[in-house]
Amino acid sequence: MSETEKGHGPSTQGDALTPPFPAAGNTQPALTPSVSGEELSELPEGALAGLSEEEVTRLTQAGLVNQFTPRATRTVRQILRANVFTLFNAILASCIVVTLIFGHWADTVFGIVMVVNALTGIISELKAKRVLEKISILQENPVMVVRSGVEKEISPRQIVQGDLLHLRRGDQVPADGTVVATSGLYLDESNLTGESVPRARAQGEEIFSGAAVVAGDGYVKVSAVGSHSWANEMALQVKKFQMAHSELEEGINKILKVITYCLPLVIVLLGAAQIRNLGGLNQVNWGNIGPVVVAAVAGIVGMIPQGLVLLTSINFAAASLKLARQGVLIQELPAVEVLARVDTLCLDKTGTLTTGEIAARGFALPGENKLVSAGDLAAGAPAALQALTRERENDTSAAIYDRIVSDLETMPPALENPLLVPFDSARKWSAVVSGGDTWVLGAPEIILAADGPALEQTATWAGQGARVLALAQAKNQEIDPEHPAIPSGLRLSALIVLAERLREDAAQTLDFFRQEGVNVLIISGDNPQTVAALAGRVGIKTEGFDARKLPEDAPGITRILEKHRVFGRVTPEQKRALVQALQAAGKTVAMTGDGVNDALALKDADLGIAMGNAAQATKSAAKAVLLDSKFSALPQVLGEGRRVLGNMERVSTLFLSKTTYAALLALLVGILGIRYPYLPRHLTLISSSTIGIPAFFLALAPSNRRYRPGFLRRVGQLSIPAGLLCGSTSIGAYLWLGRTEAATSAATIVLAIGALGLLAILSQPLRSWRGGLVVAMITLVIAAIAVPVVRNFFALEILSFSQWLVVVICSAISLTGLAIIGTYWERRHWPDHGSGLRLKHVRIGK
Numbered sequence: 001m002s003e004t005e006k007g008h009g010p011s012t013q014g015d016a017l018t019p020p021f022p023a024a025g026n027t028q029p030a031l032t033p034s035v036s037g038e039e040l041s042e043l044p045e046g047a048l049a050g051l052s053e054e055e056v057t058r059l060t061q062a063g064l065v066n067q068f069t070p071r072a073t074r075t076v077r078q079i080l081r082a083n084v085f086t087l088f089n090a091i092l093a094s095c096i097v098v099t100l101i102f103g104h105w106a107d108t109v110f111g112i113v114m115v116v117n118a119l120t121g122i123i124s125e126l127k128a129k130r131v132l133e134k135i136s137i138l139q140e141n142p143v144m145v146v147r148s149g150v151e152k153e154i155s156p157r158q159i160v161q162g163d164l165l166h167l168r169r170g171d172q173v174p175a176d177g178t179v180v181a182t183s184g185l186y187l188d189e190s191n192l193t194g195e196s197v198p199r200a201r202a203q204g205e206e207i208f209s210g211a212a213v214v215a216g217d218g219y220v221k222v223s224a225v226g227s228h229s230w231a232n233e234m235a236l237q238v239k240k241f242q243m244a245h246s247e248l249e250e251g252i253n254k255i256l257k258v259i260t261y262c263l264p265l266v267i268v269l270l271g272a273a274q275i276r277n278l279g280g281l282n283q284v285n286w287g288n289i290g291p292v293v294v295a296a297v298a299g300i301v302g303m304i305p306q307g308l309v310l311l312t313s314i315n316f317a318a319a320s321l322k323l324a325r326q327g328v329l330i331q332e333l334p335a336v337e338v339l340a341r342v343d344t345l346c347l348d349k350t351g352t353l354t355t356g357e358i359a360a361r362g363f364a365l366p367g368e369n370k371l372v373s374a375g376d377l378a379a380g381a382p383a384a385l386q387a388l389t390r391e392r393e394n395d396t397s398a399a400i401y402d403r404i405v406s407d408l409e410t411m412p413p414a415l416e417n418p419l420l421v422p423f424d425s426a427r428k429w430s431a432v433v434s435g436g437d438t439w440v441l442g443a444p445e446i447i448l449a450a451d452g453p454a455l456e457q458t459a460t461w462a463g464q465g466a467r468v469l470a471l472a473q474a475k476n477q478e479i480d481p482e483h484p485a486i487p488s489g490l491r492l493s494a495l496i497v498l499a500e501r502l503r504e505d506a507a508q509t510l511d512f513f514r515q516e517g518v519n520v521l522i523i524s525g526d527n528p529q530t531v532a533a534l535a536g537r538v539g540i541k542t543e544g545f546d547a548r549k550l551p552e553d554a555p556g557i558t559r560i561l562e563k564h565r566v567f568g569r570v571t572p573e574q575k576r577a578l579v580q581a582l583q584a585a586g587k588t589v590a591m592t593g594d595g596v597n598d599a600l601a602l603k604d605a606d607l608g609i610a611m612g613n614a615a616q617a618t619k620s621a622a623k624a625v626l627l628d629s630k631f632s633a634l635p636q637v638l639g640e641g642r643r644v645l646g647n648m649e650r651v652s653t654l655f656l657s658k659t660t661y662a663a664l665l666a667l668l669v670g671i672l673g674i675r676y677p678y679l680p681r682h683l684t685l686i687s688s689s690t691i692g693i694p695a696f697f698l699a700l701a702p703s704n705r706r707y708r709p710g711f712l713r714r715v716g717q718l719s720i721p722a723g724l725l726c727g728s729t730s731i732g733a734y735l736w737l738g739r740t741e742a743a744t745s746a747a748t749i750v751l752a753i754g755a756l757g758l759l760a761i762l763s764q765p766l767r768s769w770r771g772g773l774v775v776a777m778i779t780l781v782i783a784a785i786a787v788p789v790v791r792n793f794f795a796l797e798i799l800s801f802s803q804w805l806v807v808v809i810c811s812a813i814s815l816t817g818l819a820i821i822g823t824y825w826e827r828r829h830w831p832d833h834g835s836g837l838r839l840k841h842v843r844i845g846k
Contacts, residue, residue: 048164048180049146049148049149050145050147051148051160052147053147055162056147059162064160064226065157065159065161066160066225066226079126080122087260089114089118091260091263091304092111092114092301092304093111093114099293099297102289103290103680104294123317127321142155143155143174144166144168145158145159146163146164159222159225160222160225161222161223161225162222163175163222164180164219164220164221164222165219165220166217166219167185167213168217169213169215169216169217171212171213172210172212173209173212173213173220175209175224176207176208176209176229177206177220177223178205178206178223179201179203179206179207179218179220180218180221182201182203182217182218183217183218184200184215184217185200185201185216186199186213186214187199187207187211187214188211189211198215209229215395247337247341247645247711248312248334249312251652252309252652255305255308255656255712256309259303259659262303266300266663266666267296267299267300269670269671270296270299270670270676271292271296273670273674273675274292274295274676275292276673277673277675291675294679295675295676296676298679298680298683299662299669301680301683303659303662303663304659308652308655311651311695311696312648314700316330316336316337319641319643320336323640324627326633327612327627327630327633328624329625330623330624331622331624331625332623336637336640336641336644337641337644338588338606338607338623338641339624339634340638340641340644341588341606342589342590342606342638343518343519343588344518344587344590345513345518345520345589345590345592345634346578346579346590346591346605347521347522347523347592348523348524348591348598349500349524349531349534349535352506352592352593352631353502353522353534353535353538353631354500354501354502354506354534355501355502357399357501358396358467358498358499359403359498359499359500360399360402360403360496360497362403362497363377363497364457364494364495364497366453366454366457366492366493367457368457369460369461371497373407374403374404375407375408377494378494381439381493383414384432384439385400385441385496386401386404386411386412386414387414387420388420388431388432388439388441389401389441396469399498400469400498415432415434416434417434417435418432418434419432419433419479419481420432423442428442429442429446429447429486430442431479431484433477433478433479436475437474437475438473438478439471439493440471440473440487440490441469442470444458444468444469444470447470447490448472451490454495457495461495461497464533465499465529465532465533465534465537466498466499466533467499468495468496469496469498470495470496471493471494471496472490472492473491473493475489499534500534502534503631505632507537507539509635510538510539511539512635516638521561521565521566522535522565523567523570523575524567524570525568525569525570526568526569528547528568529544529568530568531544531566531568532544532568535565543564543566544564544566544568545560545564545567547567547571550577557578557581558581558584561582561585572598572601575591576600576601578601579601579605583604583606592611592631593608593609593618594610594611594614598610599618599621602622603621607623607624609623609624609625610624610625610626611625611629612625612626612628612629613629624637642703646703647700647701649715650695650698650762650763651691651695651762652711652715653715653718653758654690654691654695654759654762655719656715657723657758658687658723658755659719660719660720660723660724660727661723661726661727661730662683662727664723664727664731665678668731674735675739677734677739677743677744677747678744678748681794682796685748685794686748686752686755689752690755690758690777690781691759693777693780694763694774697773698762698763717825717828718761718822721821725814725817725818725821726751726754726818727751729750729751729810729811730747730748730751730810730814731747733750733810736806737806741797742797742803745796745797746799746803746806746807748796749785749807750810753781753807753814753815754811754814754815756774756777757814758822759777760774761819761826
């Protein structure tokens, strides 16, 4: 059951579905607000005096104050713990300590990767947290409160239960309350219910935090504050932090898990082999145990793809910073990749496809189904509309007035001695009398109830998703301002066709996603016909489905989703159910929204995207926030996600090949009972020159390949055979040369050459900067062999001619095998060498 059905939230039924309010005034006496610090002399004496300062102090001390900030991101402590206390860091930290005790400090350089990785994740997430909290503070607007008969401005956080608020046009309702006095108070509750039609609020009615005042003003007595308000109770439901699901991180974590399970076996094998090599356990002492421990550490460090975790963090961080400069705040680094995997995008209408503003599309003359400008109206009609809307008291009147101004080069002469009858929410019309003519502006079904053709014409426009008002004229009719009644003989002069203003970039952005194979669904709390009409204007031609007919069971919802793409009258719980049904069908779902009613669905979606002007609860639930609320920023997110996934597939293959040959070496050493052929610094040289340094550039390079599932499978099909080949030829060279110090150097060189061959395969096309990168890494390895200082640091020996011949033979075998494996893999998985399908419209708008 929905919140609205339980009576615990704003209703989406009833008068919320009535025609939009016309423009102009109210017959009730205006409640004139005084400026801060002045007496409210025009209020009924004692009726609206508000709380005393003593009462405010007592209530504040009792905790009945509007202090509530839902957590948008993880706390600082959670961020630090998540990035520091990991299995990856624990293993490497233990290896560093053991190496410092039993070995040489030069063999602990791998620890730098651990530190940089942790700092990258911490700094990136703290920056995102700081930016979002800063935005929240900037969006906290002051409110007017009446205390001890004096009206003053305070922070929403200083409101206490029982306070008397003076809400005016443009204010956001900061706490739940009851209307005690009103002067044409209209609220936009789309932020709560999804219903975009503003509602009039009468004395005694309850209103909820998060709604916005769009017309009139009123006094509200606060009934619920802080976490007890409706919007914040919704925020409490979404405050539990959940990291975005990352296929990339999931794949890497699987690799680490397998490695973790294998580590005890590797340690036992390496330790046993080294002890056997020393002559048995009885020959082990403190003086010779160092090489045994360092050999075990070398095997462990070689198996762990520590740079892969670092590069993943750096890649996510770089993408997040780039997107932040483009107005997209990524609250969790893994969320960068998720949109690249999304195949279903669910959009809320209000605030996403539309700006939330009302625009006058034009005017329809009687009996015509085309729109004309104000200059085509009957004589006197533009002047009458100007008189009725010039106060611009609400969005509707402002839209009509702006349309008149834009249509006419010069404004018509003002009416002579006009008598204005202001709008009243009970009547649903306003009027102006001048020169014997009476002009009435209001809901067509009210002022033209007997005019069948006019109502049919109205229904035609309403069926297209428009809001319709009627301007009618009566000759020689007077209206009693004290007891106004609809004059007789009214004849339709024109229909004013209004519509929500579409975002300029909506159609182009949706077209981009269609071209990229992403299915788009429109989910809204508004009228299904209205939603379908707006969807049609952005290229989604389909019939709207009324969610009040939506089944409650998941299979029934799935059947509806197979047939419909546009949904109206959707409750917050139904939005959530739709997302869950899509996920159950195997879809990767992104959900956008800006209202509190979107929060639960955003939290459950694979990627929740909130607008920058969204409610705080909504931003708390989202993984990404469009800071300037520009829908056109989403293709940029998709582009960055594709870049991350495409590039990390390259570098993951490099790192997993290292894990493979390190595991093979440990197994062979354990079986053969020989000395481990490498020091940790040997593997550091190979890792940095063939994997670490080039992977950094490859990871951050442009890439627009479309996402394809099976990341880990594709990586394994190249890295495992390549790693086995490189490891076997390397250990073959070591055994061939008799397991001497020179054999260790030869094995290191063979392994480096094989790893460089794999790098060349993954860096294609080589006729680009990637080829230069491979040449630079080859030069780096040659320098490590040829330059004495560097050679001595890495403990490499000068080889003889015969030893170099062994290196050449083993390297030739390795490179030939890699060429065969790489060609087969390339044709099967990567025929375009990574060029991929270009994102033709990534840069939409500015």
